[in-house]
Amino acid sequence: MIKTNVFSEELQELARFAKAISHPARLAILKYLAETKTCISGDISGSLPLSRSTVSQHLNELKELGLIQGTIDGLKVNYCLCNTDINRYLLLLESFFEPIKSVSIHCDTNQVKESNSK
Structure with missing residues (x-):
């Protein structure tokens, strides 16, 4: 049994999105495409400190999603x-975090450290 199947489709989709943007190279590609404000024709690896094949792999990850x-x-x-x-995806993230950010419990980091050391 695949464990992800026990979670809602929305949580699985958010996890796929989080995984896709969890790499700094993919974030850099998204940022670069946003900054150019146009479609980029040809090789964009010259604009990033990565090899062409690495950029291509990251582009494929972003395309798949x-x-x-x-x-x-x-x-x-x-x-x-x-x-x-x-x-x-941004709306999904927003709706996911909305109830979390409205919780009024504040974590005291000193208490967390003490309870973890016991």
Whole structure:
């Protein structure tokens, strides 16, 4: 039995999103695409401190989740942000964290350290 199946589809989707953005290279790619304010044609590895093959792997991860799209144009690939999917994930995150951030319990880090050392 796969343990993730016991969780709601929403939690599984949030986990996939969190995993996709958990790598600084993927965050850098998203940031770069946002800063250019246009679709990028061709190789973007020249703009990042990573090899072409590493950038390609990260682009594929982002494409699989739908955060970016890549369309082939001759010998080049045009990469664009998918704002619709990005906004959908942000709304999911917001709705997930809303009840958590409204909890009025404040953790005293000294008490946590004391209880962990027992």
